[in-house]
Amino acid sequence: MTRSTPRQMAEKKLITEDEFKKIELITSGKIVSVFYELRILLYMGVMLFASGAGILIYQNIGELGHLASILLLAVIMLGCFGYAIKHGHDYKNDQVESPNAYFDYVLLLGCLLFVSIQGYMQVQYDAFTQSMLWNTLITAIFYFYIAYRYDHIGVLSLAITALATFWGLKISSKKWYNGDFFDQADLHITAMVFATLLAGIVFSLDKKSIKKHFTFTYKNFCFLLFFIGALTGIFIDSIYDLLFVSLIYVGCIFAWQQAQQKKSFLFLVYAFTAAYIATTYLLGKYLFNSEPVLWYYYFLISCGGIIYGIIQYKRLFKR
Amino acid sequence: MNKSVYNQEWIYNLHVIKQAKLWMKHGLIQPDQFTAIKNLYKTPLFHPNRAIRILLFIATLIATSGMIGIVMLMFSGVGEMAIAIICMLSGAAAFWIMEHAFINKNHYKSGVTEGIAYMACGLVIVGVAMLGDFDVIIMIQVTCLLVFSIATFRYLDLMLTLAFMVTLSWMIFYHTYEAGGIFRSIIPFVFILIFSASYFLLQQINKHADLNLWSDNLLILEVCCLVLIYAAGNYLVVRELSVSMMDLLIEPGEDIPFAFLFYFFTIAIPVAYLWAGIQRKDTVLLRVGLVTLAFSVFTFKYYYSFGHPEITLILSGIISILVAVLLMRYLKDSRKGFTSKNLVTSAWANLNVEAFIISQTMGGNQPEKVEAKEMGGGGRMGGGGASTSF
Known part of the structure; x- marks a missing residue:
């Protein structure tokens, strides 16, 4: 690509003179877009403000000025949501463009302040474990509502994280009462069950064409949680390692399907990594124990084979 | 001049296809035009x-x-x-x-x-x-x-x-x-000199059209030069390296040698980057300028903190938000060749492109200048892209 390429294209009638004028403005640098720079600055501002507010809330709890500052933050939060209600477009199942450049960031700030203030209330007014559990659920539901209502993928990720936290807490809360909170031996199973259930729900939502552009974010979470959970399982519950390995292979089939249908190959990278670790583990445990030299040959041949396969069948991996 | 192992034309074609794909995504050209471009600029890579x-x-x-x-x-x-x-x-x-x-x-x-x-x-x-x-x-x-x-x-x-x-x-x-003695204390200046010289040399090389194959590599070199110049002049970097590598002892109330100079560099270099970036419409300078400015703020906070990190965070957050919002408003209609609109995403779809172009070239800010550049665009074909000099 050189500076004269657009002109050559225009001369070859590949693009019209009008199109050339538009493209030329951009490629020659006569107009420079600082769209992303300003977005990043805005995002950083929101993050800095919210984390500052978060620290402020946890410091000097109980002082008078402190209460005033929390009230101020609450007012800002309500202002953010008020702005969203006032300016937000109506709900649609399809993707909805944000009404203006600031809308997404205002909403994000509101959501971040919401969780800070909610955390403060909990620390200040009741420190019971059970309420923490339900608070997380409330946060998750609220975030999901916001994400769907105003079409915000950032808040959606927050919502999924909150929901996953709720699940993790719920399963391990029994142990929490007994005092061994850190013994979360079955957390990886929770992660896998959660990932599978969530993937099922998302699959049906996608079928019904409800916010189809959210599907990728969900699937990314699901695949990561599932593979990490299963890999952890192989090493923690090594009695059932065959089960976990076969679950990883099932996950790989899904990832392959996704790659072929949606042309999103990111999941294939996850699947490959997980399956390779799992297979290597199995081989190491049951086959290569006696002969360490075999490892070198194994690495060379297996990965060489993968490279060869991808190059041979490259049309399968094309967008 | 092509001493890389690659066929220059194929790589050129690959880049053209990549660009054209971007134009198609952003509604600048139609899908069938993209197919035509793809067929003409063939690449087996x-x-x-x-x-x-x-x-x-x-x-x-x-x-x-x-x-x-x-x-x-x-x-x-x-x-x-x-x-x-x-x-x-x-x-x-x-x-x-x-x-x-x-x-x-x-x-x-x-x-x-x-x-x-x-x-x-x-x-x-x-x-x-x-x-x-x-x-x-x-x-x-x-x-x-x-x-x-x-x-x-x-x-x-x-x-x-x-x-x-x-x-x-x-x-x-x-x-x-290793040279020791006086050389140790002039390390920052050596860095600033060498990499400033390299930066200006790179600017000259960049104008050379034949080097297009390496344009991304040159970009990396450019960014590295800018960052190294800044780092060599940054007060925090100089001070901490002096203390840890040259066993410099700083008593309370004392400061490193040439401290005022490094304070000056810490502020002046990012500002100079930003200023030059705006003047020359150079996004590399702008981005590096923004990042280094943030690090300069951190440098001063590191030594002159009033002990309330949360207030600092909130204040810097508010300032960032304000600056971003003000600039977004200011650049809503493009000014001086800058725009806050996303030129290469779906924003084009809702935007009245014609009006935008018209405001740019006809009724807009600097009609004569743009005209002059338009003519230069024709001459540039043979001249090998001597662009900014017009």
């Missing part, structure tokens, strides 16, 4: 999408590690000197295999090529280092510099370009440091 590249890269690293393991097992127990030579030879062999088995089969940054190239560089460097028992620093440095620069030149790789810059600055630092 194998350049898969990012996920597949990562996959191939990981697989290549594992496979080559296996290969190295096998080779090393074959020659285990032959003595250190022989191992060193084997390392260098297998490095050379790896380069040869990459060029003949992959690049000649039209691989272009396919993940495999990067994987083998990094391994090969590592093998050659480790081999040479082993010859000198890892003690002869200058030998390692020169080898790194040679290997990285030749590999960058031939394979156009960006990570190797970065490695080259890191080696270069390590070398400069090491040798001025």
Whole structure:
């Protein structure tokens, strides 16, 4: 690509003179877009403000000025949501463009302040474990509502994280009462069950064409949680390692399907990594124990084979 | 001039297709036009999408590690000197295999090529280092510099370009440091001088149209130069390095030598970057300017903190938000060639493009200037892109 390429294209009638004028403005640098720079600055501002507010809330709890500052933050939060209600477009199942450049960031700030203030209330007014559990659920539901209502993928990720936290807490809360909170031996199973259930729900939502552009974010979470959970399982519950390995292979089939249908190959990278670790583990445990030299040959041949396969069948991996 | 291993025309075509795809996505051209462009600018290069590249890269690293393991097992127990030579030879062999088995089969940054190239560089460097028992620093440095620069030149790789810059600055630092005495205290100035000179040299090279093949590498070099100039003048970097490497003791109430100068640099360099970036519409300068400005703020907060990090966070958050919002408003209709609109995403779809172009070229800000540039655009074809000088 050189500076004269657009002109050559225009001369070859590949693009019209009008199109050339538009493209030329951009490629020659006569107009420079600082769209992303300003977005990043805005995002950083929101993050800095919210984390500052978060620290402020946890410091000097109980002082008078402190209460005033929390009230101020609450007012800002309500202002953010008020702005969203006032300016937000109506709900649609399809993707909805944000009404203006600031809308997404205002909403994000509101959501971040919401969780800070909610955390403060909990620390200040009741420190019971059970309420923490339900608070997380409330946060998750609220975030999901916001994400769907105003079409915000950032808040959606927050919502999924909150929901996953709720699940993790719920399963391990029994142990929490007994005092061994850190013994979360079955957390990886929770992660896998959660990932599978969530993937099922998302699959049906996608079928019904409800916010189809959210599907990728969900699937990314699901695949990561599932593979990490299963890999952890192989090493923690090594009695059932065959089960976990076969679950990883099932996950790989899904990832392959996704790659072929949606042309999103990111999941294939996850699947490959997980399956390779799992297979290597199995081989190491049951086959290569006696002969360490075999490892070198194994690495060379297996990965060489993968490279060869991808190059041979490259049309399968094309967008 | 083409001393890279690649066919220049194919790479050029690949970039044209990539650009045209972007234009299509953003509604600048129609899909059938894109197909026509794709058919005209043909390229046989194998350049898969990012996920597949990562996959191939990981697989290549594992496979080559296996290969190295096998080779090393074959020659285990032959003595250190022989191992060193084997390392260098297998490095050379790896380069040869990459060029003949992959690049000649039209691989272009396919993940495999990067994987083998990094391994090969590592093998050659480790081999040479082993010859000198890892003690002869200058030998390692020169080898790194040679290997990285030749590999960058031939394979156009960006990570190797970065490695080259890191080696270069390590070398400069090491040798001025080892020279001792007065040289130690002028290290920052040496850095600023060398990399400023490099930056202006790069600007000149950038105008040379033949180097288009390496334009991304030049961009990396440019960013590295700017960052290194800033780092050498930054008060925090200079102070902490002086304390940890040169055993400088700073009593309370004292300061490092030339402290005022470094305070000045810490503020002036980012501001100069931003100013030059705005003047010359140079996004590289703008971005580096913004990042370094943030680091300058951090530098001052680090030494002059009033003990309330949360207030600092909130204040800097408010300032960032305000600046961003004000600039977004100010640049809503483009001014002085800047716009807050996303020129290459869906924003074009809802935007009245015609009106935008018209406001730019006709009723807009600097009609005469734009006209002059438009004419220069025609002359540029033969002139090889001497753009900003108009």
